[in-house]
Amino acid sequence: MNPPQHAEWKHIEENEFARYKINLASGNITRSTFDNKLNSVFANMFDFPMINEQHRGKEYCFVYGVSMVDYTRTAIVKKDVCGTTSDKVWYKENHYMSEIWFFPSPKATTEDDGVLMTIAFDGEAQRSYLMLLDAVSLETIAISYLPQNVPWSAHGMHFPEAQF
Numbered sequence: 489m490n491p492p493q494h495a496e497w498k499h500i501e502e503n504e505f506a507r508y509k510i511n512l513a514s515g516n517i518t519r520s521t522f523d524n525k526l527n528s529v530f531a532n533m534f535d536f537p538m539i540n541e542q543h544r545g546k547e548y549c550f551v552y553g554v555s556m557v558d559y560t561r562t563a564i565v566k567k568d569v570c571g572t573t574s575d576k577v578w579y580k581e582n583h584y585m586s587e588i589w590f591f592p593s594p595k596a597t598t599e600d601d602g603v604l605m606t607i608a609f610d611g612e613a614q615r616s617y618l619m620l621l622d623a624v625s626l627e628t629i630a631i632s633y634l635p636q637n638v639p640w641s642a643h644g645m646h647f648p649e650a651q652f
């Protein structure tokens with residue numbers, strides 16, 4: 489699972505993360521994209537968007553997702569849809585991320601106060617691990633290598649009611 493020396497990445501605007509607005513009166517649909525102030529190949533090209541679920545149906549500023557470039561490089565993205573000043577990217581060569589989950593801090597004071605969780609694969613060590621990231625800074629909180637490898641999956645499942 490080692491990436492090639494040079495990724496064959498080409499910017500395609502239609503593939504960028506975008507916001508769609510529907511005018512209910514006229515039926516018109518407008519599409520707008522976001523600035524890429526990080527000038528990162530990952531910043532506006534991500535999938536599996538996740539928000540703080542406490543903000544579902546309300547205005548929100550932060551979207552998290554997984555960016556894949558040629559399926560050989562993956563990164564975690566934090567996108568500030570209110571202004572791009574808080575955009576962040578977590579990337580490590582030869583590490584492959586799966587879908588992420590956002591868990592708000594119990595006493596959160598801001599929308600992005602929480603933890604991101606993902607299962608990843610370390611291509612160098614050939615091992616899977618559970619990773620927790622600070623949702624504000626995208627700094628690593630903890631990594632725990634798993635006793636067995638978990639096949640890469642685009643979608644994960646979280647069951648908060650489960651008791652193991």
